[in-house]
Amino acid sequence: MNTTLDRAAVDVLLANWTGAYTVPSRALYPHQWSWDSAFVAIGLRHVSARRAQRELESLFGAQWADGRVPHIVFDPAAAPEGYFPGPDFWRSTGHPASPAVATSGLVQPPVHALAAWLTFRADPAQARRRGFLPRLYPRLAAWHRYLATRRGVDDLVAIVHPWESGMDNSPAWDDALCRVEPTPTHGFRRRDLLHVQAAERPTDTDYGRYVRLAGDYRDSGYADRLADAQFVLLDPMVNALYAASESALADIAAEIGEDPRPHREVAERASAALVARLFADGFCHAYDVHERRLDRQRTVAGLTPLVVADLPVAPALVKSALGDHFRLGRTALPPSYDLTGPAFDPDRYWRGPGWFNTTWLVWHGLTQHGELDHAARLRDATLTAARQAGFREYLHPFTGEGRGATDFSWTAAVVLDLLRTAP
Numbered sequence: 001m002n003t004t005l006d007r008a009a010v011d012v013l014l015a016n017w018t019g020a021y022t023v024p025s026r027a028l029y030p031h032q033w034s035w036d037s038a039f040v041a042i043g044l045r046h047v048s049a050r051r052a053q054r055e056l057e058s059l060f061g062a063q064w065a066d067g068r069v070p071h072i073v074f075d076p077a078a079a080p081e082g083y084f085p086g087p088d089f090w091r092s093t094g095h096p097a098s099p100a101v102a103t104s105g106l107v108q109p110p111v112h113a114l115a116a117w118l119t120f121r122a123d124p125a126q127a128r129r130r131g132f133l134p135r136l137y138p139r140l141a142a143w144h145r146y147l148a149t150r151r152g153v154d155d156l157v158a159i160v161h162p163w164e165s166g167m168d169n170s171p172a173w174d175d176a177l178c179r180v181e182p183t184p185t186h187g188f189r190r191r192d193l194l195h196v197q198a199a200e201r202p203t204d205t206d207y208g209r210y211v212r213l214a215g216d217y218r219d220s221g222y223a224d225r226l227a228d229a230q231f232v233l234l235d236p237m238v239n240a241l242y243a244a245s246e247s248a249l250a251d252i253a254a255e256i257g258e259d260p261r262p263h264r265e266v267a268e269r270a271s272a273a274l275v276a277r278l279f280a281d282g283f284c285h286a287y288d289v290h291e292r293r294l295d296r297q298r299t300v301a302g303l304t305p306l307v308v309a310d311l312p313v314a315p316a317l318v319k320s321a322l323g324d325h326f327r328l329g330r331t332a333l334p335p336s337y338d339l340t341g342p343a344f345d346p347d348r349y350w351r352g353p354g355w356f357n358t359t360w361l362v363w364h365g366l367t368q369h370g371e372l373d374h375a376a377r378l379r380d381a382t383l384t385a386a387r388q389a390g391f392r393e394y395l396h397p398f399t400g401e402g403r404g405a406t407d408f409s410w411t412a413a414v415v416l417d418l419l420r421t422a423p
């Protein structure tokens with residue numbers, strides 16, 4: 001049975017491979033997405049280490065001169081009307097720091113160094129022959145420097161748009177978004193609703209707010225003046241991945257003969273700040289920098305700091321995962337938002353459904369902290385969910401019914417990783 005699932009996951013990754021990278025979904029997302037490619041590499045490394053390396057290399061080929069890794073790299077051959085907001089909206093190629101290829105100007109969670117290290121470990125000899133890490137390391141380091149210098153708030157990094165969290169429609173952004181005047185819907189044309197039911201996607205009002213924030217950021221010249229930006233939040237998942245990826249950068253540096261110590265120091269400081277700033281009542285929350293307060297809602301992002309090694313609050317996070325808010329192991333997949341929370345919606349994108357990539361992060365975190373029984377149960381539940389629903393973008397957390405796009409790349413990739421990583 002696992003052989004069938006394994007084969008089907010490989011087929012999805014092959015079908016979505018463009019020759020240089022993997023699109024998240026042929027229909028809904030026909031370009032390269034930043035953190036999707038990192039998860040894809042984590043799965044693809046079991047099929048072809050070389051292809052997994054190329055997935056990351058092609059993304060970093062579109063890195064800006066200021067170090068930012070754009071959240072979308074547009075395929076020049078894809079139909080311009082296939083995705084909104086497309087290159088005409090972002091106007092990146094007019095920016096002095098941008099690469100020749102059109103990209104967005106936002107970023108996504110920094111999973112890349114972790115993915116690069118896991119990709120290397122899948123076949124070190126082959127990676128060394130290709131000079132994979134020596135070539136990628138300076139780019140990964142520049143990416144983290146961008147985050148530290150342009151987005152740094154004390155020892156953490158801020159996002160300036162919900163899309164930068166990866167959990168675009170999370171209720172954790174509702175309060176901050178309320179202050180944003182939506183762009184009227186006649187000012188743009190949504191394409192997502194051509195592919196997915198409206199009840200499973202953000203509302204028009206929320207979409208209007210995303211468009212407003214992205215347009216304002218573009219019009220500032222992608223300047224990162226945090227004091228002037230309307231939306232400046234510290235997200236627990238972004239910061240957990242930043243800390244975990246700094247540790248991975250230290251491992252990469254040591255492997256190629258560079259000094260790992262600066263990376264270890266950044267990782268330790270980020271991990272300490274994450275606990276000091278974002279941890280309260282047994283959970284990690286988002287923090288609004290302008291309002292100077294935590295959003296006390298619970299989202300799955302608050303469990304993902306488990307990916308940080310030696311996190312002192314890990315036992316509290318495991319307890320929260322097992323409790324009524326997330327019922328780890330007792331739902332099809334861990335929900336993206338608190339099952340008892342006022343905004344819980346089991347169908348709508350990032351407001352309740354279970355996602356495979358965040359589930360993988362929780363699984364990886366449990367494994368890191370020696371919670372092997374919980375990790376094994378979560379792995380079994382995730383594989384069962386994929387077998388029943390197929391490689392959907394997200395699932396109803398109770399029934400396990402598929403939602404959003406089909407044949408979704410990171411779903412196939414993390415399922416493959418769970419299958420091929422011996423429990």
Ligand code: 2M8
Binds near residue numbers: 033034035036071163
């Ligand atoms: C979703 O986000 C894009 C915008 O980036 C969209 O809705 O149009 C999110 O789930 C995001 O985390 C993901 O990277 C992207 C592609 O899978 O889709």
